[in-house]
Amino acid sequence: MTRPTIGAVVRCADLVAGVYDTVASLLGGSTPADAVAVVADPSTPRIADAWLAAFANARRVRFLRVDTLAPGAGWNAGLDAIGPVDVAVCIESGDVFERSALDLMSRPLSSGPAVTLVTSGIEWVGPGSRRAFTVPSGSVPSDLLADPAGAHVSSLFRWSQWRTTTGFDEQMPALEHTDFWLTLLGHGGTVAVETLPLLRRRVHARALYRRTWMTGDYRRAVDALLEHHWDVAAASPHALLESKERAAIREGTRHEGLVNHLRRAQGEIERLAARRSETLASVPPEWKSSLDLGALARTTPLSHEWGYDRGTPVDRPLIERYLAAHAEDIRGTVLEIQENDYARKFGASRLERADVLDLDVGNARATTIGDLRAVDHIASETYDAIVLTQTLHVIGDMRAVIRECERLLKPGGVLLATLPSASRVCLEYGPEGDFWRVTDAGARRLFAEVFPAFAVDTTALGNALVNAGFGFGLASEELPAGAYDTNDPYFPMVIGVRARKSGGDRAGLSMTRPKEGARGVVLMYHRVGAGGSDPYDLFVSEATFREQLEWLGRVGSVLSLEELACGVIPSRPTRAIALTFDDGYVDNIAVAAPLLRAAGCPATFFLTTGGGRHPYHYWWDRLAAALDGQTPVPPTLVLDLPSGRLEIATATEPERRVAHWRVYDEIVRLPAGKRDEIVDRIAAWASLPALDIRDRRMTWDEVGDLASEPRHAIGAHTVDHLFLPAQTDDVLMGELVESRAVLERHTGRRIESLAYPFGAVDARTVAAARDAGFRVAVTCVDGPILPSDDLLALPRIAVKQEPLDQFIARVERAWSA
Numbered sequence: 069m070t071r072p073t074i075g076a077v078v079r080c081a082d083l084v085a086g087v088y089d090t091v092a093s094l095l096g097g098s099t100p101a102d103a104v105a106v107v108a109d110p111s112t113p114r115i116a117d118a119w120l121a122a123f124a125n126a127r128r129v130r131f132l133r134v135d136t137l138a139p140g141a142g143w144n145a146g147l148d149a150i151g152p153v154d155v156a157v158c159i160e161s162g163d164v165f166e167r168s169a170l171d172l173m174s175r176p177l178s179s180g181p182a183v184t185l186v187t188s189g190i191e192w193v194g195p196g197s198r199r200a201f202t203v204p205s206g207s208v209p210s211d212l213l214a215d216p217a218g219a220h221v222s223s224l225f226r227w228s229q230w231r232t233t234t235g236f237d238e239q240m241p242a243l244e245h246t247d248f249w250l251t252l253l254g255h256g257g258t259v260a261v262e263t264l265p266l267l268r269r270r271v272h273a274r275a276l277y278r279r280t281w282m283t284g285d286y287r288r289a290v291d292a293l294l295e296h297h298w299d300v301a302a303a304s305p306h307a308l309l310e311s312k313e314r315a316a317i318r319e320g321t322r323h324e325g326l327v328n329h330l331r332r333a334q335g336e337i338e339r340l341a342a343r344r345s346e347t348l349a350s351v352p353p354e355w356k357s358s359l360d361l362g363a364l365a366r367t368t369p370l371s372h373e374w375g376y377d378r379g380t381p382v383d384r385p386l387i388e389r390y391l392a393a394h395a396e397d398i399r400g401t402v403l404e405i406q407e408n409d410y411a412r413k414f415g416a417s418r419l420e421r422a423d424v425l426d427l428d429v430g431n432a433r434a435t436t437i438g439d440l441r442a443v444d445h446i447a448s449e450t451y452d453a454i455v456l457t458q459t460l461h462v463i464g465d466m467r468a469v470i471r472e473c474e475r476l477l478k479p480g481g482v483l484l485a486t487l488p489s490a491s492r493v494c495l496e497y498g499p500e501g502d503f504w505r506v507t508d509a510g511a512r513r514l515f516a517e518v519f520p521a522f523a524v525d526t527t528a529l530g531n532a533l534v535n536a537g538f539g540f541g542l543a544s545e546e547l548p549a550g551a552y553d554t555n556d557p558y559f560p561m562v563i564g565v566r567a568r569k570s571g572g573d574r575a576g577l578s579m580t581r582p583k584e585g586a587r588g589v590v591l592m593y594h595r596v597g598a599g600g601s602d603p604y605d606l607f608v609s610e611a612t613f614r615e616q617l618e619w620l621g622r623v624g625s626v627l628s629l630e631e632l633a634c635g636v637i638p639s640r641p642t643r644a645i646a647l648t649f650d651d652g653y654v655d656n657i658a659v660a661a662p663l664l665r666a667a668g669c670p671a672t673f674f675l676t677t678g679g680g681r682h683p684y685h686y687w688w689d690r691l692a693a694a695l696d697g698q699t700p701v702p703p704t705l706v707l708d709l710p711s712g713r714l715e716i717a718t719a720t721e722p723e724r725r726v727a728h729w730r731v732y733d734e735i736v737r738l739p740a741g742k743r744d745e746i747v748d749r750i751a752a753w754a755s756l757p758a759l760d761i762r763d764r765r766m767t768w769d770e771v772g773d774l775a776s777e778p779r780h781a782i783g784a785h786t787v788d789h790l791f792l793p794a795q796t797d798d799v800l801m802g803e804l805v806e807s808r809a810v811l812e813r814h815t816g817r818r819i820e821s822l823a824y825p826f827g828a829v830d831a832r833t834v835a836a837a838r839d840a841g842f843r844v845a846v847t848c849v850d851g852p853i854l855p856s857d858d859l860l861a862l863p864r865i866a867v868k869q870e871p872l873d874q875f876i877a878r879v880e881r882a883w884s885a
Contacts, residue, residue, distance in 0.1 A: 184257020
């Protein structure tokens with residue numbers, strides 16, 4: 069089949085800065101446009117004409133002006149200038165096509181006359197490089213009339229049909245493309261929808277596609293559409309109204325979700341601001357001393373060797389956590405540069421062969437010698453994966469390397485790369501051989517020139533603290549606990565890139581799919597029954613829990629966590645919910661289980677398996693009893709903590725509460741032994757009596773009874789309830805593997821679900837959970853489960869003692885998010 073000739077018209081308007089990228093996407097794709105016209109109108113400053121004309125001439129592109137602001141006039145003039153061609157497309161300045169867009173979208177038009185119009189999905193790039201993906205909803209005339217945005221302007225059509233019709237209506241103030249699409253479909257054609265996001269749009273106030281939304285032009289255009297195509301509305305008014313209602317509900321739900329998200333964020337900002345003011349107000353003036361940089365008050369680093377002479381360089385944990393999070397991609401035949409340590413470490417049993425490429429003929433580990441910019445001696449489509457860490461920045465032509473990597477990958481193969489965003493100049497190559505630093509957005513643009521844009525995922529890793537530590541040459545072991553817990557997109561140190569080659573059948577494009585409603589909601593409980601002091605908000609009363617179960621059974625569908633998360637039920641109801649309980653307190657079997665049984669509700673109970681000196685009481689309950697209880701204690705607590713000596717007043721109840729949270733925050737991330745030793749010292753200081761028997765965990769016999777109920781699932785909650793991201797790799801994996809094995813031995817069930825203690829999770833923890841064999845894992849991140857969520861990092865809504873109407877409001881918001 070002969071490839072059709074393709075023409076394109078670019079509407080410039082006053083967005084001159086977007087023309088370069090738009091034209092480049094038309095001419096630089098795998099199937100480039102044969103003819104392109106750039107059209108200016110009265111909104112285009114005349115001062116830009118010289119550049120536009122020169123730019124167009126150098127690329128054999130037509131440049132012309134029209135004397136009216138009407139979009140239809142510009143499109144018609146441009147289409148006349150590029151003809152005759154087989155198919156044509158209109159695109160607004162600033163929008164860009166994915167490399168394969170024109171090829172994929174022109175195929176349906178070449179297959180026969182039945183298809184009149186081909187539209188595609190859109191990738192929306194918002195502030196902070198946030199991305200979303202939508203698929204056009206308009207496939208029949210009534211859908212387009214109900215939702216005029218159902219097929220966007222950058223849809224392909226036959227140039228001859230434009231020529232033989234009246235073309236774009238030059239009187240329409242907006243939606244001129246929808247008017248033309250309806251005219252084409254009125255002649256009996258159909259719309260073909262390519263669901264991939266082949267058009268990329270930046271979300272900003274001046275974008276041409278959204279300007280008319282803010283004026284009366286949009287309303288006038290909608291009225292004109294109904295007048296021009298009344299035959300469509302009259303043919304099936306009920307279908308039109310139903311389509312319009314669906315579109316309105318869809319947009320209304322989306323708007324409500326965004327508004328709720330904004331309100332929650334604003335509320336959190338206000339809460340934190342108030343807390344900050346309250347905290348600062350209580351700080352004595354003499355404590356507010358100027359910052360003392362100590363040993364870091366210097367202009368030279370403590371180490372010139374990346375920190376190797378002091379321990380592990382600060383960037384290594386970031387790189388390894390990124391690779392661990394994508395370890396599933398490292399499989400089969402893998403290529404790595406200079407050495408294959410990462411391929412072997414993270415590929416493990418999935419690895420078949422790990423080749424090493426280097427230019428240094430003295431590298432005994434190299435299996436192939438060559439320059440990665442041109443390795444023609446390696447056959448195309450050789451590798452399933454390529455691991456390229458901290459390499460591209462010392463190669464002058466990064467684009468050539470990326471092109472070669474794409475060639476070397478098999479269809480569906482993955483390139484995992486890391487690049488420095490902030491770093492000292494490379495020691496090995498020196499100032500003359502270290503070329504580049506990238507940002508998140510820069511890396512995405514660079515790799516999307518070669519790989520499909522929707523198959524490129526970038527991650528900004530690092531924060532101000534790790535940047536400072538790396539700059540001073542510190543070792544990662546010298547940074548304080550929690551240094552790696554946060555990635556700040558405004559202070560990245562390393563950029564991780566995952567780029568997937570087109571084709572193949574490997575799972576996952578690492579992209580956020582269009583959200584079609586929440587998959588369901590997972591509720592997180594801890595304790596049910598009567599409780600005394602509850603500083604951690606763990607208790608829900610028996611009466612409250614019964615009310616909540618009754619309401620859930622009446623309006624929703626209570627599923628098991630497995631059914632909800634993994635789609636075990638083929639036609640999952642939309643108002644689905646799962647119940648989970650953390651920590652395994654005795655009231656779970658004494659109070660919660662009978663109520664669940666009576667309501668016919670399944671639930672998952674996440675249990676810890678550790679023993680230690682206090683096998684049936686958690687450390688935080690002992691800490692609260694010592695410092696939040698009614699028992700008199702000495703007036704001062706003196707304690708040696710990892711951060712130094714703590715000396716704090718404890719004579720009054722408010723003072724004890726302050727002491728309690730000071731200690732809690734200090735020890736929550738510690739290893740089990742150190743944490744428990746500190747709590748034991750406090751208990752001895754307070755002469756802590758035996759804790760209430762109602763505050764204990766279940767015995768193994770009670771766990772067996774709980775597990776005997778068919779609708780009760782058992783999940784792991786680790787061995788010692790540690791803050792997992794702060795633990796070493798060995799401790800982290802031991803907590804996961806051992807807890808799973810012990811639970812399977814005691815219950816006789818296969819354990820495949822996990823709840824992260826404290827909800828604390830990062831990429832390394834998720835990777836460890838996957839390696840430990842868990843199928844589903846839940847966090848404490850508030851929100852519903854969405855189609856894009858990782859099954860090993862699912863959100864939950866924490867339930868607390870509150871009026872039923874407040875509980876209902878929170879669950880309803882999540883269902884409709």
